[in-house]
Amino acid sequence: xxxxxxxxxxxxxxxxxxxxxxxxxxALSLVLIWQSTHVLNFxxxxxxxxAAFCGMTMLEHGLNYWVCVLISLVAAMLLGGVTERVLxxxxxxxxxxxxxxxxxxxxxxxxxxASSIWSGMARQLTSPLSQTxxxxxxxxxxxxxxxxxxxxxxxxxxxxxAALFRFTKIGLQLRASALAPEVSRLLGVRVSRMLTLGWIIxxxxxxxxxxxxxxxxxxxxxxxxxxxxxxxxxxxxxGGLESPGGAILAGLLIGIIQTFVADYLSPSWVAFTPVLILxxxxxxRPAGIFTKNTTRRL
Amino acid sequence: MQISNLTVRYGAIEAIRDVTFxxxxxxxxxxxxxxxxxxxxxxxTISGLVQPASGSIVxxxxxxxxxxxxxxxxxxxGHVPEGRGVIAEFTVEENLRLGAMAFxxxxxxxxxEQYQQFPVLGERRKQYASTLSGGERQMLAMARALIAxxxxxxxxxxxxxxxxxxxxxxxxxxxxxxxTKNLSVLLVEQNAKGAxxxxxxxxxxxxxxxxxNGSAAEVxxxxxxxxxxxxxxx
Amino acid sequence: xxxxxxxxxxxxxxxxxxxxxxxxxxxxxxxxxLVSAQSDTYIANAGAMTIAILGLSLLTGWSxxxxxGNSGFMAVGAFTTGIWANHHQSSPIIIxxxxxxLTGAIAGLLVGIPATRLKGPYLAGMTLAFVTAMVxxxxxxxxxxxxxxxxxxxxxxxxxxxANLSGDPQNFIVANxxxxxTVSVVITGVAYYFMSNLFASRAGRAMRxxxxxxxxxxxxxxxxxxxxxxxxxISAAYAGLAGSLVALLSGVARADNFGLALSIEILSLxxxxxxxxxxxxLMAGLLAAYASTLIAxxxxxxxxxxxxxxxxxxxGIIFGLLLVVTMLTAPQGMAGxxxxxxxLRARKExx
Ligand SMILES: Nc1ncnc2c1ncn2[C@@H]1O[C@H](COP(=O)(O)OP(=O)(O)OP(=O)(O)O)[C@@H](O)[C@H]1O
Ligand SMILES: [Mg+2]
Numbered sequence: 001x002x003x004x005x006x007x008x009x010x011x012x013x014x015x016x017x018x019x020x021x022x023x024x025x026x027a028l029s030l031v032l033i034w035q036s037t038h039v040l041n042f043x044x045x046x047x048x049x050x051a052a053f054c055g056m057t058m059l060e061h062g063l064n065y066w067v068c069v070l071i072s073l074v075a076a077m078l079l080g081g082v083t084e085r086v087l088x089x090x091x092x093x094x095x096x097x098x099x100x101x102x103x104x105x106x107x108x109x110x111x112x113x114a115s116s117i118w119s120g121m122a123r124q125l126t127s128p129l130s131q132t133x134x135x136x137x138x139x140x141x142x143x144x145x146x147x148x149x150x151x152x153x154x155x156x157x158x159x160x161x162a163a164l165f166r167f168t169k170i171g172l173q174l175r176a177s178a179l180a181p182e183v184s185r186l187l188g189v190r191v192s193r194m195l196t197l198g199w200i201i202x203x204x205x206x207x208x209x210x211x212x213x214x215x216x217x218x219x220x221x222x223x224x225x226x227x228x229x230x231x232x233x234x235x236x237x238x239g240g241l242e243s244p245g246g247a248i249l250a251g252l253l254i255g256i257i258q259t260f261v262a263d264y265l266s267p268s269w270v271a272f273t274p275v276l277i278l279x280x281x282x283x284x285r286p287a288g289i290f291t292k293n294t295t296r297r298l
Numbered sequence: 299m300q301i302s303n304l305t306v307r308y309g310a311i312e313a314i315r316d317v318t319f320x321x322x323x324x325x326x327x328x329x330x331x332x333x334x335x336x337x338x339x340x341x342x343t344i345s346g347l348v349q350p351a352s353g354s355i356v357x358x359x360x361x362x363x364x365x366x367x368x369x370x371x372x373x374x375x376g377h378v379p380e381g382r383g384v385i386a387e388f389t390v391e392e393n394l395r396l397g398a399m400a401f402x403x404x405x406x407x408x409x410x411e412q413y414q415q416f417p418v419l420g421e422r423r424k425q426y427a428s429t430l431s432g433g434e435r436q437m438l439a440m441a442r443a444l445i446a447x448x449x450x451x452x453x454x455x456x457x458x459x460x461x462x463x464x465x466x467x468x469x470x471x472x473x474x475x476x477x478t479k480n481l482s483v484l485l486v487e488q489n490a491k492g493a494x495x496x497x498x499x500x501x502x503x504x505x506x507x508x509x510x511n512g513s514a515a516e517v518x519x520x521x522x523x524x525x526x527x528x529x530x531x532x
Numbered sequence: 533x534x535x536x537x538x539x540x541x542x543x544x545x546x547x548x549x550x551x552x553x554x555x556x557x558x559x560x561x562x563x564x565x566l567v568s569a570q571s572d573t574y575i576a577n578a579g580a581m582t583i584a585i586l587g588l589s590l591l592t593g594w595s596x597x598x599x600x601g602n603s604g605f606m607a608v609g610a611f612t613t614g615i616w617a618n619h620h621q622s623s624p625i626i627i628x629x630x631x632x633x634l635t636g637a638i639a640g641l642l643v644g645i646p647a648t649r650l651k652g653p654y655l656a657g658m659t660l661a662f663v664t665a666m667v668x669x670x671x672x673x674x675x676x677x678x679x680x681x682x683x684x685x686x687x688x689x690x691x692x693x694x695a696n697l698s699g700d701p702q703n704f705i706v707a708n709x710x711x712x713x714t715v716s717v718v719i720t721g722v723a724y725y726f727m728s729n730l731f732a733s734r735a736g737r738a739m740r741x742x743x744x745x746x747x748x749x750x751x752x753x754x755x756x757x758x759x760x761x762x763x764x765x766i767s768a769a770y771a772g773l774a775g776s777l778v779a780l781l782s783g784v785a786r787a788d789n790f791g792l793a794l795s796i797e798i799l800s801l802x803x804x805x806x807x808x809x810x811x812x813x814l815m816a817g818l819l820a821a822y823a824s825t826l827i828a829x830x831x832x833x834x835x836x837x838x839x840x841x842x843x844x845x846x847x848g849i850i851f852g853l854l855l856v857v858t859m860l861t862a863p864q865g866m867a868g869x870x871x872x873x874x875x876l877r878a879r880k881e882x883x
Contacts, residue, residue, distance in 0.1 A: 105855025184396070186367060230661045234661060267672075
């Protein structure tokens, strides 16, 4: 039994799943915004990075890790809300290219801004939990207390968001605002507040992912979300941009497939793998693998 | 509700031109007119979905123009839009809950009341709205507006696409609701005959202008109106 | 007033466009010979940027496909040039340039065929994925591309006849700058000429039709897929040429110079100049020439040390801000503003 858990395949799956839940969180964050405002937030990774910087640099001033996380999340919510109100609101109903360009511009501002405030150097965040892998006998089991936390908290967060949308009053209004904004307004729902709230939630989810990525990987630096954002985007696109569950699942798959590619083929192919997956999935099902067929809107 | 000198433009098109009339409380006012007369535009302007070029709309002393749609709804204006606007991805009950969401009312009692009024909805409460028939959707849309206990109800072509018998039944229901709920209704209809049967007052629009305004009986008995604007021939 | 009108009218005939391109190039060469050597380096780089912007203008402005991956195609061109230059030291630069156009076009075809099946944000996201994958990919190729250190090779140097012609034959350094700028300006002129013809051609009209209403275009018999892929290929060929020129000017090809930041810069300049018009792309090119000077001036104005955190990143912040503010307030860019102003003037005169 122990040999099974430490086998090459299971090891790859464990490592891949730990990456994959993070990709899934970013994908979820993108889908939440896309569903309600039909804006693809190209600045999502950068916003998450910026918010993570706001809190996590306090570590250097001796603050507790979890307090720093809390500060980052609050910063992320503020940033998300303000972004929606100031930058995104004027874009509703405009051509797609306008929102793409504005969000790409915002991405540039945030990354250069972070470099000028905190410098471009990577900061190591001391992990509150051990990152040494467990061992089974003499073999390594590719799980550590931190990676367990990573997978567990990401799944909890996903379930939490799902429950919020499914079972609460606010969730019903959030969904209605995304599905039928005009009808929702006619029923007295504060749709514009709901859109802001969607950005706030999405931004917090993204920032949480950014913190975990910075803690588990190569530290926190201005462009450290670029790669993950692309993977998250691809996961969301494979899921059809409309399906939170599909996005999470696709994220998990991307994480695992990438680990296999790195292990069995070559690490230099890892970056291209998600692009290939995206292209293949789009050729098979242009509307996304996990969405029902819809007709083209004219 | 008083509407005075209301003018609405879509770019160069004047969809509503200098419209003035009053809808009396606790009465049904029918708004009639051919396709493109501006009926939907009138309702959308009242709900704040369209901003007028000029004019005023006052309900119980409150000016509606310039207010946000959700605020207007919260003032007690229910609007059942053209095409009903039920949320297909929601169940019947979720649609109704959404209708009650913004208002300070007892949800359970409200649901019960609507299920009593429209028993079909009660039977289908867990069903997705996408699976409802046209008539059932219309009832759901009405129930969703009524659960908020509005004082003014705007109905945009409720009988559209319904079988004549169902449409007639619906008209009767509207009449009853108006009487029991102390509700004012602005009823936009193509089906002039059905609407005039239950309405107290009537306004006839033609290319954005009011061409007649009076009691439903007066309008119904005016031969010229019947012939030229309402398409009713004896 | 009259002269500008005559010049503007020239663009409606093919001979007129040739005259315009020639005139523009000659004027630009005169400028190159008159200004300082320092300004010449700006002009030389601006030429490369203009070519990249023209390519993006075709793809994004005309065919309506937003790409933030064109710097990836520039990387393809730059490395083609670098690899070729290291293996065939004495071959004329025109071969490097043509090869880079070719490899750029092939890369554009490879990315374009799947990409054109995507719409709007999916497409933009895929080009983003392409550019972020491209940098580590090139770096992973080891000896061929010089890894993360990049490739080094001989950059453009002035032939002696040009050095004699441009003044001081002893001072080869200045002559080299002048020569690089002249070459860049000439290539830009040729690239502009081709683009202006394409803009006026049936294919150009088909592209704009696809952008404005793809359903109508399809009904009118336009082959959507072919138009979209075609736009990708041409745009990538232009990017390849631009990348090649960048490499030739500096004598280096480094993958991380062709990352997302460059794509954002090209897009910012294009949006600022004006999406969808040739004049907008040209104005964007002029901006490119002055951008770094302007930013250095701004830094000095605010007393920023250019090597401090803020000073070295002010360019990115300013480009980002310009992109956002332009899109929110004047989405047609400078070209659109100028058009509006001239319309207002025309109306005033008419009154
Ligand atoms: N969003 C819009 N933009 C431009 N014109 C519009 C718009 N909405 C309506 N119109 C025009 O305004 C006029 C009135 O339209 P409206 O929908 O109010 O008519 P209606 O009386 O409801 O017609 P019907 O009985 O067919 O529903 C029409 O000429 C229509 O073309
Ligand atoms: Mg109508």
